[in-house]
Amino acid sequence: MVLQETFILKNGVKIPKIGLGTWQIPNGKEAYNSVKWALEVGYRHIDTAMAYGNEESVGRAIKDSGIPREEIFVTTKLPAEKKGYDIAHECFKKSLEALGLDYIDLYLIHAPWPWDRIGLDCTEGNIESWKAFEEIYDSGKAKAIGISNFEPKHIRPILEMCKHVPMVNQIRFHIGERQEETVEFCAKHDILITAYSPLATGRILNRKEIVDMANKYKVTAAQLCIRYCLQKDTVVIPKSTKKERIISNANVDFIIDDEDMKVLDRL
Incomplete structure (x- = not known):
């Protein structure tokens, strides 16, 4: 089963191939039930973020599941607008407290710039944040560290100064938007890609080529x-x-054949 399959990060940590994303799921009953149901049916990877405002419910559902902590992979993120050494440490502690956990499996810088100022050069702030991330990782409080929404131009300055290369880059990735330059750059540096919005927030689900191919399988x-x-x-x-x-x-325990993958690549 795919739910039991993992990738292995460069530091040897195993990350489940499929996780439950919780973006835009409100704190409270909705977030709690979504995580509860996912864990009941075999998911072992839950992705949240401080910016989502639902860490408390996510953490409560994890605790109430009764599943041993070490069997669940939890990702959370430093808010995109929080840049700097001290604020990164502070936010990490707040996320730990909100989730009610002793450690995080994967901690990410949510974006290279604030969401309301996309494109702003925050190189220095990202570097200072990464210094804190490395300390958090070395302390064992985060089992892996990484980035999100970073392009090569945002990653290079971190590679030039880091002790630990980012282990994951979480990016928008789906049929029709593959960010090939970023994917290739990350592959060269052994940075695993996590694909968020794999359904393009629903925009591609009615596309005829996709519907027809789904029917085929x-x-x-x-x-x-x-x-x-x-x-x-x-x-x-x-x-x-x-x-x-x-x-x-x-x-999703089926295989799309090579020719059909090429068709999807061209969309």
Whole structure:
């Protein structure tokens, strides 16, 4: 089963290939139930962020599941607008407290710039944040550290100063948007890609070529899109608040053949 499959990060840490994304899921019943259902059906990777405002419910669902902590991989993130050494340490402690955990499996810089000022040069702030990340990693409080939404121009300054190369880059990745330059750059530096919005927030699910190919494999369009990302050797974190879709999104134990992958590549 894909839910039991993992990639191995450069430091030897195993990361489940499929996780539950929790972006835009409100704190409270919705976030709690989504995580609860995911864990019940076999997910062992939960992706959240301080910016999502739902760490408390995510952590409570993890605790209430009764599943041993070491069996669940938890990702959270430093808010995009928080840049600097001290603020990175401070935010990490707040995330630990909100989640009610002793450690985080993967801690990411959420973006290279604030969301309301996309493109702003925050190189110095990212470097200072990364210094804190390395200390957090060396302390054992984070089992792996990485980045999100970083392009090569944002990654290079970190590579020039770092003791620990980022282990993951979480980026928007789906059929029709593959960010090939970033993916190739990360591959050269053994930085694993996590694909968020694998369904393009639903925008590609009605595209005729995708629907027709899904019918060929007797799967849903969403399952085809998720499987495509897996076959591109990315971790995939589809989001849903509906139990049946959480189950369906992980039911991707089929193979898209090479010719059909090429067709999807061209879309």
